Amino acid sequence: MRSLKTIRAGAGVLDGSAQAADVTLDADICIIGTGAGGAVAASIFARSGKTVVLLEEGGYYTSADFTARERDTEPRLYQEGMTRTTKDAGISVLQGKAVGGTTVVNWTTSFRTPEDVVDHWHKKHAVGGFAYADLIPHYEAIERRLAIAKVPYDSLNANNRTLYDGCKKLGWEVDTLRRNVFGCLQSGFCHLGCPVNAKRSMLVTMIPDALDAGARLLFRARADKLERAGGAIARVRGTLLDAEGRSATGKSFTVTARRFIVSGGAINSPALLLRSGLDSGGLVGARTFLHPVIGSSALYDEPIEPQRGAPQSAASHHFAHRGDEMGFFLEAAPWYPGLASTAAPGYGSSHADFMRQVAHTATHIAIGIDGFHDDLPGGRVTLRSSGAPLLDYAITPKMWSAFRFAQKRLAEAQFASGARKVMTLHERPVVLEGKLDEAAIDAARWEIGCVPVFTAHQMGGCPMGDDPAVSVVRSSDLRHHTIENLHVIDGSVFPTSLGVNPQESIYGLSHLMASRIAASK
Amino acid sequence: MSSVESKVAAPTTSRRRVLKLGLAGGALLLLGGSGLALYPPSRAGGAPTAPLLALDGRAFQVLVAVAARIVTAAGADPVAIAHGVDRALSYALAETQSDVRALLGLFENALAGFVFDLRLTPFTRLSPSAQDAALESWRTSRLVVRRTGYQALRKLCLASFYVQESSWPELRYAPPSGLNAAAYDDPEIGTPEWIEAQNKVRGS
Ligand SMILES: Cc1cc2nc3c(=O)[nH]c(=O)nc-3n(C[C@H](O)[C@H](O)[C@H](O)COP(=O)(O)OP(=O)(O)OC[C@H]3O[C@@H](n4cnc5c(N)ncnc54)[C@H](O)[C@@H]3O)c2cc1C
Numbered sequence: 001m002r003s004l005k006t007i008r009a010g011a012g013v014l015d016g017s018a019q020a021a022d023v024t025l026d027a028d029i030c031i032i033g034t035g036a037g038g039a040v041a042a043s044i045f046a047r048s049g050k051t052v053v054l055l056e057e058g059g060y061y062t063s064a065d066f067t068a069r070e071r072d073t074e075p076r077l078y079q080e081g082m083t084r085t086t087k088d089a090g091i092s093v094l095q096g097k098a099v100g101g102t103t104v105v106n107w108t109t110s111f112r113t114p115e116d117v118v119d120h121w122h123k124k125h126a127v128g129g130f131a132y133a134d135l136i137p138h139y140e141a142i143e144r145r146l147a148i149a150k151v152p153y154d155s156l157n158a159n160n161r162t163l164y165d166g167c168k169k170l171g172w173e174v175d176t177l178r179r180n181v182f183g184c185l186q187s188g189f190c191h192l193g194c195p196v197n198a199k200r201s202m203l204v205t206m207i208p209d210a211l212d213a214g215a216r217l218l219f220r221a222r223a224d225k226l227e228r229a230g231g232a233i234a235r236v237r238g239t240l241l242d243a244e245g246r247s248a249t250g251k252s253f254t255v256t257a258r259r260f261i262v263s264g265g266a267i268n269s270p271a272l273l274l275r276s277g278l279d280s281g282g283l284v285g286a287r288t289f290l291h292p293v294i295g296s297s298a299l300y301d302e303p304i305e306p307q308r309g310a311p312q313s314a315a316s317h318h319f320a321h322r323g324d325e326m327g328f329f330l331e332a333a334p335w336y337p338g339l340a341s342t343a344a345p346g347y348g349s350s351h352a353d354f355m356r357q358v359a360h361t362a363t364h365i366a367i368g369i370d371g372f373h374d375d376l377p378g379g380r381v382t383l384r385s386s387g388a389p390l391l392d393y394a395i396t397p398k399m400w401s402a403f404r405f406a407q408k409r410l411a412e413a414q415f416a417s418g419a420r421k422v423m424t425l426h427e428r429p430v431v432l433e434g435k436l437d438e439a440a441i442d443a444a445r446w447e448i449g450c451v452p453v454f455t456a457h458q459m460g461g462c463p464m465g466d467d468p469a470v471s472v473v474r475s476s477d478l479r480h481h482t483i484e485n486l487h488v489i490d491g492s493v494f495p496t497s498l499g500v501n502p503q504e505s506i507y508g509l510s511h512l513m514a515s516r517i518a519a520s521k
Numbered sequence: 522m523s524s525v526e527s528k529v530a531a532p533t534t535s536r537r538r539v540l541k542l543g544l545a546g547g548a549l550l551l552l553g554g555s556g557l558a559l560y561p562p563s564r565a566g567g568a569p570t571a572p573l574l575a576l577d578g579r580a581f582q583v584l585v586a587v588a589a590r591i592v593t594a595a596g597a598d599p600v601a602i603a604h605g606v607d608r609a610l611s612y613a614l615a616e617t618q619s620d621v622r623a624l625l626g627l628f629e630n631a632l633a634g635f636v637f638d639l640r641l642t643p644f645t646r647l648s649p650s651a652q653d654a655a656l657e658s659w660r661t662s663r664l665v666v667r668r669t670g671y672q673a674l675r676k677l678c679l680a681s682f683y684v685q686e687s688s689w690p691e692l693r694y695a696p697p698s699g700l701n702a703a704a705y706d707d708p709e710i711g712t713p714e715w716i717e718a719q720n721k722v723r724g725s
Contacts, residue, residue: 001714068696071605071684081612089669187700195701246611307694337694338684342676347656351679352594358692388614427660427672449668 004197007208008062015060016220016240016253023218023240023253027053030236030257032223032272035101036506037490038263039202039210040142041514046213048518053255054207054215055238057222057264058098059245062203066193070338073192076244077105079268086379087392090448091292092342093267094456097245098193099219100203101265103503106456107190107312107334108179108199110148111500112139112508120372121475125495126467129475130512138511142504146200147182155186157309160332162300162362164314166413167330172318174330179310180503186309191334220245221253224387226260226276232485233260259485259517263510266458266492270381271389273462273472273488280472280481285381287463288391289371289497290455294403295333295343296410297354297363298419304362306335312501319409320369320499326376326402327369329499330410335363343452345429354423364414366406368399371460371496378497381461395453400446403453407444411436426451457502462492471495477520478513489513567600567645574611575618576625581607583625584674586645590652591678596687605681621677624670628655637667 002010014023028050031038038054046052059076066073075081077098084093096102113135121127142148153176156164167174184198197204211217223238240251262269270285278284311334320327335358343363344354370376379393411422411432424430430437430444445451465471468481473488480486489510491502498505567585569578576584581603588606589599610618627633634640638658640651647655659671682688689695 063701066701067698068700069684069686070680074684075609075612080614080617081609083609083613083617088665089673090665185700187697189696189700244612307696337689337692338680341679341683344679347591347675347679348593348653352592355594355683355692358694384614384616386614386616388616427668447668448665449672452672 001208001212004062004204004208007211008060010211012211012214012216013060014216014218016218016251017243017249019240019249019251022251023221025053025216025218025253025255027051027216027255027257029053029259029261030055030255031261031263032236033101033263033265033268033490034099034207034217034219035096035202035263035265035490036103036503037265037510038261039100039103039206040507040510041261041263041489042210042215043206043213044511044514044518046210046215050518052210052215053257054210054217055221055223055236055253055255056099056217056219057241057245058096058101058219059243060099060217060219061104061193063193063195063197066189066195068187068189068192068195070192070336074338077193087390088394088448090395090453091290091393092452092454093290093391093458094454095265095267095458098203099217100201100207103201104193104203105191106201106503107501108181108310109312109315109331109501110143110146110178110180110504111498113505114499117496117498121465121495125463126465126470127475127495128466129464129477135508135512138515139504139508142507142511145205146180146507148178148180148200148504150178151176151310151313155310156313157186157188157306158300158302158304159306159335159362160310160312160314162298162304162417162419163316163330163332163364163413166415166417167316167318169416170412172316172413174314174316174318177313177315179313181310184310188308188311188334190311191336191339218253218255223264223272224275226262226272226278226486228276228483231483233483236260259487262462262486262488263490264492265490266461267381267389267391269488269490269492270461271383271387274381274383275387278480278483280468283463283470283472285461287371287378287495288381288393288461288492289378289459289494290393291457291459291497292368292370292395292399293365293454293456294407294451295363295365295425296407296414297344297361297423297425298411298414299357299421299423300360300362300419302360302418304360306332306358306362316413317499319406322402324373325405326373326398327499328366328402328406329369330413331365331367333363333365335361343425343454345423345425345427362414362419364410366403366410367457368402368406369497369499370399373398378460395448403451404442404446407441408436408438411441424451457491457497459491459494459497459502462488463495464493465495477516478509487513487517567603569604569607570600571604574607575613576603576607576610576622579629580622580625583629583645584678586652587625587628587656587674588678588681590649590656591675592682594682594688595691597682601685602678602681605685606677609677609681621673624673627670628659628674637662
């Protein structure tokens with residue numbers, strides 16, 4: 001294979017911002033979005049001899065751009081310059097935008113989809129197109145290519161080790177994580193794009209695989225609309241963007257193809273379908289899930305230095321199944337000054353004091369598992385007047401109740417691992433000295449704008465299933481129920497959230513489905 | 522909480538209530554949009570030192586005043602912070618940019634100040650302690666749109682300051698420089714052949 005640098009400079013790579021005229025392309029298969037779903041599919045199609053065009057709204061950044069500085073990277077690598085929120089601003093939405101999609105900025109935690117989740121889909125969401133066993137060889141192929149391996153306890157940084165130790169001490173299930181890295185220097189900057197190409201993101205694996213096999217890529221190209229001719233999609237039209245992705249250049253593109261794969265990720269894929277008049281009777285955009293997250297900070301006597309080392313390397317699923325209540329899982333969150341400053345409570349001198357304690361502060365998070373209860377129905381993507389997506393997602397009473405419970409468990413784990421002081425991230429933080437005070441946590445203000453809630457895992461909105469009354473694409477090959485040359489392959493096809501970090505679920509499903517599509521006529 | 526707020530907000534945060542407040546929020550932001558036009562420039566200074574990308578001069582000036590209260594850490598320069606916010610916003614949707622401009626207008630708007638806090642002076646003309654009181658009123662408001670508006674300005678200002686290298690010594694934060702230089706120059710790194718070769722080295 002040619003080197004990454006040669007591939008990036010190759011004739012098959014077109015920079016939308018540099019085009020002096022409108023661009024017209026044709027291919028067997030056009031893939032919109034180059035993240036977890038789109039990149040894996042592209043590599044399979046290109047290697048099977050199909051001509052492939054990949055479209056990506058974001059820039060083609062590489063490790064040369066990944067300076068480990070938030071200022072250089074966050075506005076460029078995240079949707080809406082990292083200002084995306086839900087409609088009522090209750091939840092900050094972290095989601096990637098670049099060649100390689102969100103995998104460029106993710107924290108490398110790698111889980112296969114839990115078998116009981118797939119079972120649930122079979123039973124409750126009419127997902128009959130594949131058995132769990134069908135996924136296994138595809139997970140294995142991905143795990144080889146992305147060098148996914150479990151990290152040893154000894155490699156945990158103090159931020160993760162305190163979570164691990166606390167859970168162990170309390171007798172809770174906890175384990176070290178599997179990560180998609182090779183030759184990781186533990187620099188800790190996964191979130192800003194890996195500066196040393198150790199993260200096996202789509203940017204350095206499946207995208208170059210696809211390009212090396214002849215696929216073409218047009219980046220800084222936002223797909224606006226799929227246009228129909230009869231019962232099929234004939235073309236996709238879109239807008240070329242300037243080098244920073246901030247505004248349109250005035251030039252446009254059109255891609256004709258025999259087959260279209262929508263891989264823009266949750267929120268964005270439903271938006272493209274909605275802009276194209278394909279709402280599947282109101283199903284498109286509904287049931288969008290977020291794995292909403294709350295955090296807890298803890299002060300230790302020992303140095304924590306949360307900015308050093310692999311950002312995420314331990315997790316507990318002890319509270320994943322809570323019957324009628326919303327389950328959640330526990331992980332650690334990395335620390336970067338800009339991002340951390342927005343989660344730290346208050347302003348002025350109290351905020352500055354909080355920030356100065358960083359060297360001894362650990363931050364652990366509880367990640368809510370939405371979509372498995374009738375009163376956790378997720379959100380709905382609609383369109384703004386400009387055509388950009390807007391997600392209306394209500395934090396329901398059941399969710400607030402789970403957050404309260406989770407906040408207490410986080411504090412328990414932190415005290416069990418030796419924390420001197422635990423602080424919630426409420427605007428008026430609950431400060432616990434030495435021991436858990438459940439009443440104080442209950443008394444805190446659990447309302448929008450009083451406690452930060454964020455999401456890094458967007459799922460759903462174009463659910464798969466075999467019943468067109470409740471699903472948008474069929475589960476045997478993720479083909480649209482009524483348009484035969486249109487597929488959706490990304491995190492938006494999950495009928496619920498996953499209860500684990502999503503990337504490997506998307507890679508595995510994409511690998512299976514693209515292999516099936518490539519083998520079909 | 523002001524009497525007006527208590528009339529607008531019921532003590533419940535039910536979904537219906539939040540949505541209603543969201544609509545009220547839309548109206549509030551419209552009021553904000555008009556606010557900047559109605560009032561003379563502040564005496565507080567805070568003019569931009571470089572061309573603006575997303576804000577206009579009036580909104581910038583209010584933001585400088587807000588930043589001066591939000592970020593009081595050593596070395597904080599409100600004008601530099603406001604320029605950082607302006608740059609960050611230039612990557613946001615046009616709708617978000619105009620919401621933030623309207624929000625700043627609402628902060629400044631004396632009519633809104635009167636409705637919520639019985640104050641008639643624009644934000645930029647208040648004393649620092651009165652500005653803190655105004656911020657506090659937004660922060661603890663029963664109206665979702667005021668709390669989230671406060672949060673938006675708070676986060677934008679803080680992030681703008683803390684992504685600057687000048688804020689890091691205080692935190693003893695020193696990310697490496699040039700870590701990325703070598704990786705991309707290696708012509709083979711990342712290829713399947715490279716991984717296989719590395720695996721062999723590891724295995725041996
Ligand atoms: C900070 C952070 C940390 C994370 N950490 C982990 C982790 O440790 N483990 C894990 O499993 N998951 C993690 N995730 C989540 C995971 O990376 C995503 O769930 C996954 O990448 C989603 O894959 P996808 O294919 O659905 O979409 P994405 O990977 O988001 O790719 C979609 C791409 O399509 C592009 N696009 C969208 N619309 C259009 C359009 N109209 N035209 C052209 N292009 C378009 C987007 O710009 C984007 O690049 C993390 C996410 C974040 C934000």
